[in-house]
Amino acid sequence: MVSEEISTLRWVGDAATGVLRLIDQTRLPGESIEIECRDVPTVWEAIRSLQVRGAPAIGVAAAYGAVIGARSGGPVRDALAQAAATLRTSRPTAVNLFWALDRMEAAASSAGPEIDEKDLLDRLLEEARRIEAEDRAMCRAIGRHGADLVEPGQGVLTHCNAGGLATVDYGTALAVVFAAHERGTPFRVFADETRPLLQGARLTAWELARRGIPVTLICDSMAAQVMREGKIQLVVVGADRIAANGDVANKIGTYSVALLARAHGIPFYVAAPSSTFDLSLSDGSAIPIEQRDPREITHGFGRPTAPEGIDVYNPAFDVTPANLIAGIITEKGIIQPVEAATIRRFLG
């Protein structure tokens, strides 16, 4: 749980009648409103519209969405296949979505042809719960491995939100700072606000402030200046997909931060569970980059902020080349140096 009152997501009930409840992250921090998902289109829309976002959280939400879809009528396996196919179209970049749905289908396959439909549905819910539990454990392990990187008095820059709201709980990049904070290490986080949807301002700053961790909000364009002033000694971000050579797709602006960190001699780390790796892609050039609605940029704040009809480019992600990354903090330890051989060995 992000806090005692707020969970990124939770399953309530049994396999036959239970529901997926999600905090609507588009309304945070102003409003804490839970959405109840009882059908696949609601889960699909929650993922597409970023009510639930963050690569690991998308994976878990999709797994529970697959349970909901599997009981929607007809043979469970057929309904599951259809639900998975639908959910795969919700967002293209975060590989955890595909990874979680593949696991759900594999669970159905491995159950054998003789299992009765109710038991199969129970197996699917078990598998989704397992994915959730693993996510919790992976985030804690990432925190343990990464916390050593944070030294007393440092400034830590992060981009977007790779916190408890991007996972079931605790986060990836923010797990590192949460764990360092729990050890009593004093430091300050600088949070890029992360245009266009301001996940840094709305979600990261909010998660940190609630935990009593000192945080300073900046605009994305200020990161270079803050680095130049000597306020940053470490950068940690999350990831949506990591290619076999260590190239990392993450929220747009991450590549910029990596270049700026390099220019200032500041180590740039990525924190992500092993489910974020896509070893089928030799490098980042093959990672599909989602293009989103121009209105996120021109109409994001409640009133138009640009001339009507203007051309807009709105890629949701960019790819940071492996050579800019000091290490990838996974639940199995820190992958260093970031290159194909080390990655294969770690994930092996």
Next chain:
Amino acid sequence: MVSEEISTLRWVGDAATGVLRLIDQTRLPGESIEIECRDVPTVWEAIRSLQVRGAPAIGVAAAYGAVIGARSGGPVRDALAQAAATLRTSRPTAVNLFWALDRMEAAASSAGPEIDEKDLLDRLLEEARRIEAEDRAMCRAIGRHGADLVEPGQGVLTHCNAGGLATVDYGTALAVVFAAHERGTPFRVFADETRPLLQGARLTAWELARRGIPVTLICDSMAAQVMREGKIQLVVVGADRIAANGDVANKIGTYSVALLARAHGIPFYVAAPSSTFDLSLSDGSAIPIEQRDPREITHGFGRPTAPEGIDVYNPAFDVTPANLIAGIITEKGIIQPVEAATIRRFLG
């Protein structure tokens, strides 16, 4: 004039009763509303609140503000001194403000002690009109010198607004693209939206679209990605103050763009009139950097976008070191290489 209907600013009437009219740039592009300034506090507030902004435009507005102040009661010279002292406190970074007010006071001094009050006021209005006329001419000359840099088919990135709205007319960085466009060179401008106040989205994109120049709006965090995709071959920005060694203070985010351009091998140019140089400062470290209200970041668009009470860092400017700058485009030609000796020779 920015267009047939809209002027950045204009003086209407004679020295004794005339007024300064300004387009309220905080309302653009949604609304085109002119503000009428009849006293110094109104001019001061217009500058402070960015109703008029852009280093050259601030200078001209302050010059007319000095005329208004000079006739506000008591001896003209005393009233002028008081108005100038007040207007100097409106914003700290753009040196053109101080330069224009110094010129107004010098004009009063050079008029001699025997001049009658009405004639002195006329002389002051003449000086303000001269500053305005010189600004127009300087911008056209900057356009002529810079237009050769734009080659057919290029992508040109700019940050913030250094256009007709940042000057009396025609602009500095945008003068370069306006002049290239008038010569028939085809190209596309990528406009950083420029958080927190979105001068790129609201003003630059608007000025370019009105002139029929192809423009694509991006978030500041996307500049690196757009460069990596090979879409940018040239960067041109404005300046608020330039030190003797060529270090340039400009809108926050400019230093970031300069580093990203360097990382991608893209030439980074600054366009500014000679009134932007402050040769009293040996380098950029002595340029005062304005810190602005955190609410520009957290409450800029009609609804809060961050948790209440969060720490915010909001420097309005940064300093780009001379070694990242390919050239400074002035009304006298392009200063290249950007170093103290060349600058001294150019400004003679």
